[in-house]
Amino acid sequence: MYEKQLLLIPGPTMVPPRVLRAMSAPSMGHRSKEFSAIIKDVADNLKKVFQTEQDVYILTSSGSGAMEAAVVNFINRDDKVLVLVNGKFGDRFVKINQRVGAEVIRVDYEAGTSANPEDVKNMLAKNPDIKAVFVQHNETSTAVVNNVKAIKQAMGDHEALLIVDSISGMAVADLPVDEIGADVVVAGSQKAFMLPPGLAFITVSEKAWKVNENCTSFNFYFDLRAAKKNYAQDTTPFTPATNLILGLKEALDIILEQGLESKFKQQLKFKKIIREAVKAMGLDVLVKDEQSASPGVTAVMVPENIAWKDINNIMLNEFNVLLAGGQDELKGKIFRIGHMGYVQETDLLTVIADLEMALYKLGYKLELGQGVKAAQEVILNLKGEM
Amino acid sequence: MYEKQLLLIPGPTMVPPRVLRAMSAPSMGHRSKEFSAIIKDVADNLKKVFQTEQDVYILTSSGSGAMEAAVVNFINRDDKVLVLVNGKFGDRFVKINQRVGAEVIRVDYEAGTSANPEDVKNMLAKNPDIKAVFVQHNETSTAVVNNVKAIKQAMGDHEALLIVDSISGMAVADLPVDEIGADVVVAGSQKAFMLPPGLAFITVSEKAWKVNENCTSFNFYFDLRAAKKNYAQDTTPFTPATNLILGLKEALDIILEQGLESKFKQQLKFKKIIREAVKAMGLDVLVKDEQSASPGVTAVMVPENIAWKDINNIMLNEFNVLLAGGQDELKGKIFRIGHMGYVQETDLLTVIADLEMALYKLGYKLELGQGVKAAQEVILNLKGEM
Numbered sequence: 001m002y003e004k005q006l007l008l009i010p011g012p013t014m015v016p017p018r019v020l021r022a023m024s025a026p027s028m029g030h031r032s033k034e035f036s037a038i039i040k041d042v043a044d045n046l047k048k049v050f051q052t053e054q055d056v057y058i059l060t061s062s063g064s065g066a067m068e069a070a071v072v073n074f075i076n077r078d079d080k081v082l083v084l085v086n087g088k089f090g091d092r093f094v095k096i097n098q099r100v101g102a103e104v105i106r107v108d109y110e111a112g113t114s115a116n117p118e119d120v121k122n123m124l125a126k127n128p129d130i131k132a133v134f135v136q137h138n139e140t141s142t143a144v145v146n147n148v149k150a151i152k153q154a155m156g157d158h159e160a161l162l163i164v165d166s167i168s169g170m171a172v173a174d175l176p177v178d179e180i181g182a183d184v185v186v187a188g189s190q191k192a193f194m195l196p197p198g199l200a201f202i203t204v205s206e207k208a209w210k211v212n213e214n215c216t217s218f219n220f221y222f223d224l225r226a227a228k229k230n231y232a233q234d235t236t237p238f239t240p241a242t243n244l245i246l247g248l249k250e251a252l253d254i255i256l257e258q259g260l261e262s263k264f265k266q267q268l269k270f271k272k273i274i275r276e277a278v279k280a281m282g283l284d285v286l287v288k289d290e291q292s293a294s295p296g297v298t299a300v301m302v303p304e305n306i307a308w309k310d311i312n313n314i315m316l317n318e319f320n321v322l323l324a325g326g327q328d329e330l331k332g333k334i335f336r337i338g339h340m341g342y343v344q345e346t347d348l349l350t351v352i353a354d355l356e357m358a359l360y361k362l363g364y365k366l367e368l369g370q371g372v373k374a375a376q377e378v379i380l381n382l383k384g385e386m
Numbered sequence: 387m388y389e390k391q392l393l394l395i396p397g398p399t400m401v402p403p404r405v406l407r408a409m410s411a412p413s414m415g416h417r418s419k420e421f422s423a424i425i426k427d428v429a430d431n432l433k434k435v436f437q438t439e440q441d442v443y444i445l446t447s448s449g450s451g452a453m454e455a456a457v458v459n460f461i462n463r464d465d466k467v468l469v470l471v472n473g474k475f476g477d478r479f480v481k482i483n484q485r486v487g488a489e490v491i492r493v494d495y496e497a498g499t500s501a502n503p504e505d506v507k508n509m510l511a512k513n514p515d516i517k518a519v520f521v522q523h524n525e526t527s528t529a530v531v532n533n534v535k536a537i538k539q540a541m542g543d544h545e546a547l548l549i550v551d552s553i554s555g556m557a558v559a560d561l562p563v564d565e566i567g568a569d570v571v572v573a574g575s576q577k578a579f580m581l582p583p584g585l586a587f588i589t590v591s592e593k594a595w596k597v598n599e600n601c602t603s604f605n606f607y608f609d610l611r612a613a614k615k616n617y618a619q620d621t622t623p624f625t626p627a628t629n630l631i632l633g634l635k636e637a638l639d640i641i642l643e644q645g646l647e648s649k650f651k652q653q654l655k656f657k658k659i660i661r662e663a664v665k666a667m668g669l670d671v672l673v674k675d676e677q678s679a680s681p682g683v684t685a686v687m688v689p690e691n692i693a694w695k696d697i698n699n700i701m702l703n704e705f706n707v708l709l710a711g712g713q714d715e716l717k718g719k720i721f722r723i724g725h726m727g728y729v730q731e732t733d734l735l736t737v738i739a740d741l742e743m744a745l746y747k748l749g750y751k752l753e754l755g756q757g758v759k760a761a762q763e764v765i766l767n768l769k770g771e772m
Contacts, residue, residue, distance in 0.1 A: 015629075027401045030398060068606045239576060240448065
């Protein structure tokens with residue numbers, strides 16, 4: 001490996017050397033006082049990033065494990081749930097709920113559009129026995145960000161839990177968990193947290209803990225009661241991925257040094273850089289509505305008569321840039337540029353310049369430099385502050 | 387952290403710098419060709435270590451996650467299972483089976499004694515409808531190694547599955563999975579694999595796959611059907627802990643460079659060094675029977691009138707050595723010296739010398755150097771080859 005690849009997929013994202021160094025410390029006893037102090041430090045900082053006073057538990061798993069935890073600890077067989085589906089990961093919430101034996105009402109949105117809070121209101125009115133509403137904060141597969149706050153508001157006084165997958169949204173777009181009143185929120189290490197994959201995070205409101213008391217479907221490894229009990233002693237029920245947690249400590253320090261507000265603003269700028277640049281190249285974006293476009297990943301339509309496979313081939317093998325294709329029914333139709341985590345503006349100029357050259361080589365009609373120019377104009381605020 | 391601690395707990399174990407360096411590589415796309423090549427390499431080498439022709443799936447979880455996978459993919463509600471319990475982890479198999487709703491027959495062994503294959507024979511004769519026999523290869527909590535081969539032989543022609551937790555046994559004591567005919571075997575990264583925690587491994591026999599076809603209790607994240615399907619394309623169903631897998635590649639290379647036979651012999655020598663040394667110090671071991679004593683961890687009885695807390699305090703704070711105490715009902719009664727993974731004979735001389743000094747300071751009657759001498763005699767083969 002030459003190891004100079006520009007990794008711009010929507011996770012795993014690039015990891016700062018500071019984090020990699022922290023991860024390469026010698027092994028530690030996971031029940032040692034020294035490690036408990038690290039757990040405590042990390043737990044405190046996770047609360048800051050989640051903007052919550054509740055505990056944020058650390059799971060050693062991919063984000064999908066945390067999604068399962070967000071279902072099995074609260075939903076019983078035959079419970080009715082509403083799942084808003086903006087893409088592959090919304091569909092995953094459906095599948096996990098089906099495994100539990102829940103009765104799933106799903107509302108599907110056209111690829112590239114965000115969830116409509118009105119639908120939640122109507123569905124809850126029609127089905128007052130809905131026990132939980134599931135939604136992605138940021139749907140990675142379609143590069144859509146949902147307005148979680150508006151969804152919660154649309155729920156009004158209904159007692160259903162709001163369960164949010166913010167795996168690729170947390171620390172990318174503002175999600176003040178307590179202020180909004182989201183009940184269960186999950187995040188993952190390999191997105192904006194700038195860590196390798198292997199850790200996931202989950203927080204649970206008091207209301208959700210009450211629901212958990214009557215939950216019988218939970219499994220063993222993802223039993224959050226055990227997580228809660230152990231967290232009170234600054235430890236975890238099972239041996240956690242200690243070295244990833246050492247990296248997490250460093251990554252959280254980096255995030256909080258920058259500050260959440262600055263980070264969210266930066267992410268919006270990244271989004272604008274990419275969107276303006278690809279539009280200047282004559283490309284379409286999947287998400288037309290600015291408010292619905294993710295600040296962490298942008299989905300670009302593959303131009304007519306050009307194959308994503310060929311674009312990817314040039315980007316990867318000639319320019320050493322890894323982008324992501326579309327998934328499932330979007331395969332070949334879109335490609336995705338990740339811009340979350342350890343990314344700076346220069347990286348985005350590079351990817352735009354490379355993309356121009358790749359498309360140029362494939363016979364796509366464009367004037368070289370126009371995309372870069374549009375990106376530069378955003379960086380320099382030539383068209384007004386964000 | 388001064389980072390010179392001698393970490394001799396039975397996991398997490400010490401990690402070779404070669405592995406730590408491999409883990410600190412920049413992030414990679416988990417669906418990239420480059421990473422698939424690594425998965426393939428690792429999958430091939432895992433088969434060698436497991437001594438099996440079957441796939442060995444990689445799970446991103448602690449060992450307990452793999453234990454859950456070993457239950458939920460094969461056992462349905464109301465299935466009858468036999469669990470041999472030599473300590474805390476046998477008890478964990480009971481608990482996971484109970485979560486699934488299985489009817490659990492447990493056979494408990496006195497702490498420090500291994501499972502009796504005759505019991506398996508008798509239990510299967512009395513309960514011909516037993517669907518699976520669960521056993522620890524190496525029970526970490528009591529430092530006992532079970533004779534898995536004899537247990538399988540005792541099962542005779544009975545069609546029950548043999549499901550083995552070898553989390554702390556694999557690459558420590560010989561477990562030729564195919565030759566023995568074990569159906570499901572799990573292992574963990576943070577023991578003899580010389581990796582930080584965060585990965586677990588599981589292999590499934592053809593017979594067990596047939597049982598899986600009729601299994602309805604499996605959950606989402608640990609669904610091995612998805613693992614199997616994805617492995618055929620050198621990938622995993624969910625984003626795996628990529629950097630730990632980079633470390634795994636290196637660790638497997640180290641293990642196979644040494645060779646399994648050499649490794650098992652070395653582990654037996656480690657066991658003999660520790661056992662002879664502590665006996666020469668007048669200490670008792672928990673596991674009296676040599677054949678039942680784990681080659682990877684030794685449980686030593688805390689001497690009368692001395693508190694483990696005080697021993698631990700001196701070992702940790704004065705000599706920078708971390709040992710493990712007893713768990714649950716063995717708390718305060720035993721302490722455990724781990725000797726698996728990245729350990730060499732010198733480490734064991736050090737821990738014995740430190741232990742002598744710690745006990746000396748606490749008023750325990752011993753002649754300094756006697757334990758070390760016994761260890762040296764084993765190292766030099768003065769009392770005959772192993």
